[in-house]
Amino acid sequence: MNLKELSQALELSQTTVSRALNGYPEVSAETRSRVEEMARKLGYAPNQQARRLATGRSMSIGHVIPRSLHEMMNPVFMEFIAGAGETYSRHGYDMIISVVEDHNVEAAYREIASKKKTDAVMVHGPRSSDERPALLKELGLPFLIHGRVPGLEHATSWIDVNNGRAFERATNLLLDLGHRRIALLNGLEDMDFAARRRAGFDKAHHDRGLQTIPELLRAADMTEPYGADSALEMLKSPEPPTAFMVSSMITAIGVARAIGLCGLKIGRDISVITHDDALSFLPNCGDVPIFTCTRSSVRDAGSRAAQLLIEKILPNPDTIVSEHLEAELIIGQSTGPLPTQA
Amino acid sequence: MNLKELSQALELSQTTVSRALNGYPEVSAETRSRVEEMARKLGYAPNQQARRLATGRSMSIGHVIPRSLHEMMNPVFMEFIAGAGETYSRHGYDMIISVVEDHNVEAAYREIASKKKTDAVMVHGPRSSDERPALLKELGLPFLIHGRVPGLEHATSWIDVNNGRAFERATNLLLDLGHRRIALLNGLEDMDFAARRRAGFDKAHHDRGLQTIPELLRAADMTEPYGADSALEMLKSPEPPTAFMVSSMITAIGVARAIGLCGLKIGRDISVITHDDALSFLPNCGDVPIFTCTRSSVRDAGSRAAQLLIEKILPNPDTIVSEHLEAELIIGQSTGPLPTQA
DNA sequence: GACGTAATTCAAAGCGGTTTGGATGGGTGT
DNA sequence: ACACCCATCCAAACCGCTTTGAATTACGTC
Incomplete structure (x- = not known):
């Protein structure tokens, strides 16, 4: 069923039918409704490719x-x-x-x-x-x-x-809680979002005259093992961090695993804040979510x-x-x- | 730059140019290469919409x-x-x-x-x-x-x-290890893949004359909290399971969290096998992967x-x-x- | 009753390709 | 020298829609 056949069935020109269906004003209300009804009855739908060619828009x-x-x-x-x-x-x-x-x-x-x-x-x-x-x-x-x-x-x-601001605020929260050895498990820092998070993290420190700690800064693909391995290594070091800022829930889950493996309790012994993209399969909600987070859907x-x-x-x-x-x-x-x- | 212009530049017909570019045999080798060169030089590319309309295939x-x-x-x-x-x-x-x-x-x-x-x-x-x-x-x-x-x-x-076979084999592995109270955290069982996994799980039991345990069977969206909450509840029950079969890595991570929360050690106190879709951000590989799994990319x-x-x-x-x-x-x-x- | 205007409708020309059904011309066999 | 056959190449039709420019009809006005 194409436009030609439809217009023949209606005994109208293709022009009129096309205009009727596309809502142009130069068609009488009566004709329009007649066209619409017939189109529905005959199951007409304009061929996408043809329309694209004619209009020049690919939609x-x-x-x-x-x-x-x-x-x-x-x-x-x-x-x-x-x-x-x-x-x-x-x-x-x-x-x-x-x-x-x-x-x-x-x-x-x-x-x-x-x-x-x-x-x-x-x-x-x-x-x-x-x-x-x-x-x-x-x-x-x-x-x-x-x-x-x-x-x-x-x-x-x-x-x-606003990644910078989000991480600045989150870092400030940890600093307010007394944490001074905060690890950052960031995404790859040639990615703009990661660079901005890093900047926010740094700013929160610098604004208080504090320094970030190079051994506690990482940047990599945000997988689960990345979180677990990095956290494990840091937690077993002579001067472990007391808190983690993490760029992804997935990685944060790895961090949580590492904390568990060390026999520590998350939230009590070690604090973790993660960015939460509000992924549907990793809900982190409820009154008191598992993870403290910066959230943006x-x-x-x-x-x-x-x-x-x-x-x-x-x-x-x-x-x-x-x-x-x-x-x-x-x-x-x-x-x-x-x-x-x- | 369209076909018409290209053919004019070459002083050939559109037919010939079209055929040359689309590999039809009725074009001399010399002409074809001349056409191809000019097309490249002028940066010609056939308009997708036009081609679709003409061929009737949307590609x-x-x-x-x-x-x-x-x-x-x-x-x-x-x-x-x-x-x-x-x-x-x-x-x-x-x-x-x-x-x-x-x-x-x-x-x-x-x-x-x-x-x-x-x-x-x-x-x-x-x-x-x-x-x-x-x-x-x-x-x-x-x-x-x-x-x-x-x-x-x-x-x-x-x-x-082959979901049925995969879960049957995995269940058999647990049974071979002596487990008799095996929980199943499945996907929603109106999904065909989940039904088949369930069937494989059941078959492994029935083939040994064993019964599955209704209180230990769950089916839901495969989120992380689903794994954690279900496992937590089961582990705290009077007769907890000793092993879990899980339909997704995400859910398995939740199970692992629950096991940790109960102060138990995964693999030693509680066994877990999960299906692993080989997701790039949840690598579960290495010599000895974190999770025993049925894996299919x-x-x-x-x-x-x-x-x-x-x-x-x-x-x-x-x-x-x-x-x-x-x-x-x-x-x-x-x-x-x-x-x-x- | 002629005329200007607005409201409808239409025929035909694109859009930019592919494909059909010839035309053209050089080479071959007798 | 002639008929015939390939190998090439081309003009034109077609895909199904939109849109331009013009034609037709209806209506109110003077």
């Missing part, structure tokens, strides 16, 4: 995921996608996802642009120095970044958690990002929009005052 | 994710997607993902079919009674199931881990599924292919013989 948004990024951010990324996906479909957009090797990212974007595959792209996991914004500008491909690229805060559109971020892209950037690709999401600081069971030396 | 595969499924399978799902995505792009296919509310799944498929959005779809997380295969057949949309629908094993194409499954869909099913939509993936049973640190009563 889809691209997500290019570098393999390396995916390895690291896997679950977080999926949650973002879920949020974005819902918003896309509400607006009639498709989401197309390309998982590519790192060295093929540029080629992937070029292909999207030259073949006119999508109307815009979402950029994930920006690094402190990231070449994607320049490339996308060159290609004329509208985009929005989940995160920020330093130096391009005012030149690109983005949505980002990455799913909401995805949803909001999609909305900004579709409503602000697509209609006017030169618009620059940016939005900060503040993380909540939520007190759970994993923090407590510095234990007094028994 | 894309759809994944419709019901919200409920997503909640549950989030990380596993993402890993599958990653595997499939790589295979897709190698074959020139796009992956389009729709996250929809459960009650909109049917509508989503109907839309894909009527608008000709994708050439085929991948079906995720089949339930013991699942209406999607029938719908997709009605719509004439080729598909492959990741998992199986009971009763349709020979009527549909699928790829699936869901990423490989995705990759293989995509391959079957593209290479077997698309060329001939009536083909029925099915493939079993065997899970490895890997001994880690979380299992040991039944402790002798001290």
Whole structure:
């Protein structure tokens, strides 16, 4: 069932039928309803490909995921996608996802642009120095970044958690509780989000005239064993930390395991604060969550990002929009005052 | 730069240029290379939408994710997607993902079919009674199931881990070690994979004339707190289990936490075997992995599924292919013989 | 009753490719 | 020298929709 057949069944021109269905004003109300009814009866739906060709809009948004990024951010990324996906479909957009090797990212974007595959792209996991914004500008491909690229805060559109502030506040909480040997298990610090968390962590110390402790600072892919192994090693060292700031729930779970293995009790002997992306399969809620955390729903971020892209950037690709999401600081069971030396 | 312009620059017809680029034989080698060179020089790439309209193939595969499924399978799902995505792009296919509310799944498929959005779809997380295969057949949309629908094993194409056998073997291992009070923390048992795991668990018992213990059987969304809360409750009961079979690493981590909270040692006091989907952010490997597990890479499954869909099913939509993936049973640190009563 | 205007409707021209059904021309066999 | 056959290449149709520009009809006005 295509437009031609439908218009013949109605004894109307394709023009009129098309206009009736697409809500153009130059169609009488009566005709429109007649068309709509017939379309429903005959089960007509416009061919997507044809419409795309005719309008020049692909009605889809691209997500290019570098393999390396995916390895690291896997679950977080999926949650973002879920949020974005819902918003896309509400607006009639498709989401197309390309998982590519790192060295093929540029080629992937070029292909999207030259073949006119999508109307815009979402950029994930920006690094402190990231070449994607320049490339996308060159290609004329509208985009929005989940995160920020330093130096391009005012030149690109983005949505980002206020990572610096979140980690500064969390660190201050630990300092207020008396902790002075605080470990930081960060993500890889060439990632912008990790650099900002590190900066917040440092700032909280420096503002009180305190120094961070080099032996207690780590940066790596945020896996569970990373958390466990690092924490184990630190806890067994001559001068162990009394608290941990952790960049991911997954890693924090590893830290908790290590603390248990050392026969210590989390929240009493050792404090832990983690960033919590509010992943659906790792709920950390309730009156008193397991982990004290800085929380910001990455799913909401995805949803909001999609909305900004579709409503602000697509209609006017030169618009620059940016939005900060503040993380909540939520007190759970994993923090407590510095234990007094028994 | 479109085909018309390119052909003018070459002083050839669009037909010839199109054929040269698409590898048709009726073009001389010389002409072909001349065309290819010029195309490269001018940066020509065929417009995706136009090609789709002309060929009638969308060169894309759809994944419709019901919200409920997503909640549950989030990380596993993402890993599958990653595997499939790589295979897709190698074959020139796009992956389009729709996250929809459960009650909109049917509508989503109907839309894909009527608008000709994708050439085929991948079906995720089949339930013991699942209406999607029938719908997709009605719509004439080729598909492959990741998992199986009971009763349709020979009527549909699928790829699936041999869940029954995996859990049967794992349960036997525990029984061999002397365990007689084995808890099962399963996924929701209206999901086919969970039903099969349950069946394997039961079979291992029944084959030895043993009964499973109703109080020790649970089925729920496979979150971390589910594991922790269930295990805690069971361990504190008058007749606690001595071993756990768990359907997901995430849940197993919760179990491990509960064991720690009870002051017990995993592998010595309490044994745990989990299914391990080989998620990249939860590596459970090394010489002696943390968890004894039944392991099957869901990423490989995705990759293989995509391959079957593209290479077997698309060329001939009536083909029925099915493939079993065997899970490895890997001994880690979380299992040991039944402790002798001290 | 002629005329300007607004409200509807339509035929046809794209959009940018692929594919069908010839045309053209050089080489071969007799 | 002639018929015939490939090897190449091309003009035009087609995919199914949107949109431009024009035609038709209806209506109120002077």
